[in-house]
Structure formats: structure tokens, C-alpha cells
Amino acid sequence: MPTPIDTVRLYETPEGVDLALRVAGPAPRAIAYLLDILIRFALLLLVLPLAAFSGLGTGLILLAVFGLEWLYPVVFEVRRGATPGKRLMGLMVVHDDGTPVRLPASLIRNLLRVVDFLPVFYGVGLVSMLVDQDFRRLGDLAAGTLVVYADTPPPKPTLPRVAPQPPPAGLPVEAQQAILAFAERGQTVSEARRIELAEILADGVGRQGEGAVAQVNAWAAWLARGVPDGRG
Amino acid sequence: MKQDAFESAASPIWTEYRVMLDALENPRRRRAHIPDLASFPQLHRRLCSDYALARSRRYSPGLIADLEVLVRRGHRQLYRRGSAPLRATLDFMARQFPRTLRRHSAVFWIAAALFFLPMIGMGVAVHQDTDLVYSLLDAEQVADLESLYDPTRHAPGRGSERLADTDVAMFGFYVMNNVGIGFRTFAGGLVLGLGSLVILLVNGLSIGAVAGHLTRLDYGTTFWPFVSGHGPFELTAIAICGAAGLLLGQALLAPGQRTRLAALRANARDAVILVGGAALMLVSAAVIEAFWSAGPAPSGLKYGVGVLGWVLVAVYLALAGRAGDDAH
Numbered sequence: 001m002p003t004p005i006d007t008v009r010l011y012e013t014p015e016g017v018d019l020a021l022r023v024a025g026p027a028p029r030a031i032a033y034l035l036d037i038l039i040r041f042a043l044l045l046l047v048l049p050l051a052a053f054s055g056l057g058t059g060l061i062l063l064a065v066f067g068l069e070w071l072y073p074v075v076f077e078v079r080r081g082a083t084p085g086k087r088l089m090g091l092m093v094v095h096d097d098g099t100p101v102r103l104p105a106s107l108i109r110n111l112l113r114v115v116d117f118l119p120v121f122y123g124v125g126l127v128s129m130l131v132d133q134d135f136r137r138l139g140d141l142a143a144g145t146l147v148v149y150a151d152t153p154p155p156k157p158t159l160p161r162v163a164p165q166p167p168p169a170g171l172p173v174e175a176q177q178a179i180l181a182f183a184e185r186g187q188t189v190s191e192a193r194r195i196e197l198a199e200i201l202a203d204g205v206g207r208q209g210e211g212a213v214a215q216v217n218a219w220a221a222w223l224a225r226g227v228p229d230g231r232g
Numbered sequence: 233m234k235q236d237a238f239e240s241a242a243s244p245i246w247t248e249y250r251v252m253l254d255a256l257e258n259p260r261r262r263r264a265h266i267p268d269l270a271s272f273p274q275l276h277r278r279l280c281s282d283y284a285l286a287r288s289r290r291y292s293p294g295l296i297a298d299l300e301v302l303v304r305r306g307h308r309q310l311y312r313r314g315s316a317p318l319r320a321t322l323d324f325m326a327r328q329f330p331r332t333l334r335r336h337s338a339v340f341w342i343a344a345a346l347f348f349l350p351m352i353g354m355g356v357a358v359h360q361d362t363d364l365v366y367s368l369l370d371a372e373q374v375a376d377l378e379s380l381y382d383p384t385r386h387a388p389g390r391g392s393e394r395l396a397d398t399d400v401a402m403f404g405f406y407v408m409n410n411v412g413i414g415f416r417t418f419a420g421g422l423v424l425g426l427g428s429l430v431i432l433l434v435n436g437l438s439i440g441a442v443a444g445h446l447t448r449l450d451y452g453t454t455f456w457p458f459v460s461g462h463g464p465f466e467l468t469a470i471a472i473c474g475a476a477g478l479l480l481g482q483a484l485l486a487p488g489q490r491t492r493l494a495a496l497r498a499n500a501r502d503a504v505i506l507v508g509g510a511a512l513m514l515v516s517a518a519v520i521e522a523f524w525s526a527g528p529a530p531s532g533l534k535y536g537v538g539v540l541g542w543v544l545v546a547v548y549l550a551l552a553g554r555a556g557d558d559a560h
């Protein structure tokens with residue numbers, strides 16, 4: 001089967017299974033970055049009243065400016081897996097083996113941000129992300145990190161409980177998967193669309209309308225559960 | 233085996249695994265004792281095998297996706313790289329940082345030469361030539377500098393208008409400014425080492441020019457005692473940041489047997505250790521600069537502290553954690 005054009009990167013774990021890492025492109029990352037700027041600005045506004053304490057206050061504000069400029073992304077990435085802006089966009093930073101990012105890699109990618117920012121507003125970083133197939137900016141390349149979509153646990157789909165019927169013999173595995181996927185997710189699309197999809201899947205037996213939907217669901221039940229007497 | 237039978241046979245194990253994952257992912261409960269943690273790797277392998285089976289038997293995509301999320305969460309917990317912040321920091325400063333620096337001593341000496349030689353050369357030249365200072369600094373900057381270190385204002389770095397309270401403000405400023413320069417010196421190395429090179433040269437030349445100019449004006453009696461305390465830590469740390477940047481540049485220009493990307497990653501891992509250590513040195517330098525250098529201690533004592541500082545830095549970087557040097 002040809003490799004599909006997708007943003008999924010497979011990482012093979014020591015246990016021998018493939019984990020899918022869905023890398024995030026420039027657009028969601030730019031939005032996350034802008035959100036982070038707003039959050040940093042808000043945090044800075046919070047400490048500004050310290051200026052009332054003259055010298056001491058000024059010192060603390062300057063330390064806060066330093067912290068927000070350099071350490072904000074590092075602290076959040078190491079402790080929570082992503083900055084607040086990235087969390088809002090559903091992103092997280094991981095090592096290229098899928099494990100959570102730790103201090104050294106996070107420091108490398110965030111200190112080298114200065115270079116990605118060149119010449120104006122992430123010019124270098126954007127070019128690097130567009131050239132690299134994993135959307136890595138230079139800091140990510142040096143640190144060996146990826147920005148990926150965090151896994152929101154999908155709602156557990158359930159197959160409709162209908163009387164199973166054996167599907168036509170010699171059904172290719174892709175078709176079997178399509179039938180199972182239809183049975184799991186068919187309820188989430190509109191009725192007309194559901195019928196349209198079912199008619200494609202049930203094309204060989206010539207069922208139409210709701211009949212086709214019932215037919216496909218029955219096949220799916222057979223594929224998943226077998227026949228009631230346990231023959232399957 | 234049909235999917236339904238498979239699911240109902242394995243689901244107690246999946247539930248147990250899920251509960252353990254929820255506990256592990258919660259930072260507060262992570263510190264607390266989680267019962268049966270020893271069985272986690274075994275459970276994880278079981279889940280991996282179930283996931284692989286589900287895929288190879290072409291079970292429904294929903295089930296496969298569900299198992300994949302579980303395996304991925306478990307993978308993160310099982311293979312996460314450990315960290316024990318405080319002990320790790322102490323160990324880092326006591327051993328790892330000086331050791332890494334010694335491993336890259338050639339690069340460090342190059343960076344130090346790029347920083348200190350122009351500094352000394354410029355200092356001597358400005359001391360000899362009245363107008364040379366204006367080639368680097370404009371007239372306004374020179375005038376500011378002169379008023380700052382004018383011996384007729386008694387406390388250098390802390391003028392008559394400056395109160396002890398502003399020490400904290402200056403500390404904040406020194407941290408922001410100096411550590412920021414250190415970080416930029418490192419990051420500049422990614423531009424084939426050129427960024428680090430330029431920052432080292434420019435800073436070396438400017439510091440030299442300032443020192444030479446003030447000494448020529450006989451303002452040295454206020455300038456030198458002020459800088460002697462924090463100088464050893466600050467200047468060495470900037471040179472170390474430069475070395476870290478040059479390591480990045482070296483990986484790109486002369487990767488050796490590795491690909492450029494592999495060389496960059498390997499060198500970045502060492503370079504970030506150097507930057508971390510240098511940043512902590514710069515913070516200590518900021519403490520000294522804000523609370524000691526501007527203080528009222530007599531010049532003799534300040535020179536003494538300065539000499540002690542150089543000895544300390546040299547001994548620390550040359551000897552700390554030396555017992556384990558062969559380990560690398």
C-alpha cells in the first residue's frame with residue numbers, strides 16, 4: 001500500500017508496536033505562540049504594581065521580564081508538557097521518540113528560538129518548518145523534539161447491537177475495515193450521508209436506503225462478534 | 233478470535249492499566265505511593281501486544297485507535313526521562329558542567345581567545361590613542377560613561393542619587409541583561425558559529441575600549457575596584473557561552489563522520505550544559521555586581537576579592553568533578 005500523504009509519523013517502540021505521532025504545522029503553532037504572547041503580557045501586567053516598591057519592585061519586575069522572555073516556555077514545557085498557549089491549541093512538545101520533553105531538550109529548543117526568529121518574526125523558523133517534513137524549526141532540529149497534537153481520548157465507539165449476517169465471501173481487508181468503521185461512526189453523520197455511504201458499501205448486494213444501512217451494520221456485527229452460537 | 237470475545241477477555245486488564253495511567257499522569261499522585269507500580273511494565277507489554285493483535289487481526293478502527301492512545305500514554309510514562317531537580321542541579325554544578333567544559337577545552341580556549349585578546353588589544357590601543365574610543369562608542373555614550381565613573385562622585389556604580397534599595401533593581405537588570413547576552417551568544421552559534429563569533433568580538437572590543445578609556449582618564453581608581461569582584465565570573469561565563477555557540481557552529485561546519493543533523497544534536501546536548509552552567513555563573517556574578525561591587529568596601533579589599541574570584545573560577549573549572557573524567 002502506498003504511504004498516505006499525512007502528518008502522522010510512526011515511531012516504533014521497543015515493544016515492537018508503531019505509535020502514531022501527529023505533528024502540528026506552522027498555523028496552529030503560530031496561533032499557540034500568539035496566545036502565549038498574550039498570556040505573558042497579562043502576567044507582566046500582574047507584576048507591574050510592584051513598581052510601587054521603588055528599587056525592590058523594579059528589580060523584581062526586571063527579573064519577571066527575564067523569566068517571561070527566556071524561562072516561561074521551558075518551565076511550562078518541562079512541568080506540563082506544553083505552554084498554556086499550546087495546551088489551548090491541543091499541542092504538546094515531545095522528544096522524537098514520543099516521550100515528554102525534559103529540561104535539556106526544552107532549553108535547547110527555546111534558547112535557539114532567537115535564531116528561528118531571525119530575520120523578522122520567525123522567518124528562519126517558518127522556512128525550516130516548511131522544508132522539514134516533520135514541521136521542525138531549527139531549535140526542534142537541534143533538540144530532537146517534535147510539536148505534536150496531544151491525544152484527546154476519542155469517545156469509545158460502540159457497534160450497533162444487531163443480528164449478525166455473514167458478509168460476501170472474499171471481502172478484502174480494506175473493505176472489512178471500512179464496514180467496521182462505518183458501523184462505529186455511522187451514527188455521527190446525517191441520515192442522508194449515512195445512507196449514501198451504506199449504499200456504496202452494500203453495492204454488491206443491491207440493497208437501497210435504510211436497508212443498506214441495516215445490511216452493513218449486520219455485516220459489521222458478524223465481523224466483530226461472529227454468529228450468536230459462537231461459530232465465528 | 234472475534235473482536236467481541238477478544239475485548240471482553242482483555243478488558244479487565246485494560247481497565248487496570250487505565251487506572252494506573254491516570255494515577256501516573258497526575259503529578260500530585262505521582263509522588264504518592266502508587267500500589268503495584270512494579271507490574272506496570274508488564275501491563276504495558278501486554279497492552280502493546282493487544283494493540284498489535286488488534287491491528288493485525290483488522291479489528292474495528294475505533295478499538296485500534298482506543299488501544300493506540302492507551303499504549304502511547306503508557307509509553308510516555310514508562311520511557312520518560314527522570315529528573316530530580318535539586319539534587320540534579322547540585323550534581324550538575326559540582327560535576328557535570330566543569331567536566332563537560334574540560335571535554336571541550338579546545339573550543340573553550342578558542343572562544344576565550346576571541347573574547348579576551350580583542351579586549352586586551354583594544355584596551356591598550358584606546359589607552360594609547362585618544363580618539364580610538366569613538367570608533368566603537370558615540371560621544372554621548374562616552375560622556376555617560378565618564379560621568380558614571382567620575383572619581384569626584386564617591387561611590388562608583390552607586391552615585392549620590394543611588395540608594396542601597398536600588399541594589400535589587402540593579403540585580404534584576406544585571407540578570408536580565410547579562411544572562412540574556414549569554415543566551416544570545418550561544419544561540420548565535422547556530423548561524424554557522426558566526427553569531428557567537430561576532431558577539432564575542434564586539435563585547436570583547438567594547439569592554440576593552442571602556443576599560444582603556446577610563447584608565448587613560450585616571451578614572452581607573454573607581455572603575456577597576458568596581459569590576460574586579462564580578463569580572464572573573466561574568467567574563468568567564470560569557471566566554472563559555474561563546475564556546476557553546478561555537479560547538480553548534482562546529483557541528484554544522486565540520487560534522488566529521490556524522491551527518492550534520494546528528495552532529496548538531498550531539499553537540500547541542502553538551503552545549504546546553506555549558507550554557508546552563510554559564511547562566512548560573514552569570515547569576516552569581518549579578519549578585520556580586522549588585523550587592524558587593526557597588527558597596528563601600530575599600531579598593532584593596534575589592535582587588536583581593538577579584539584575585540580570589542579568578543583563582544576560584546580557575547580551580548573550579550579545572551578540578552571540580554575530575555575524578556570522573558575518564559568515565560566519558
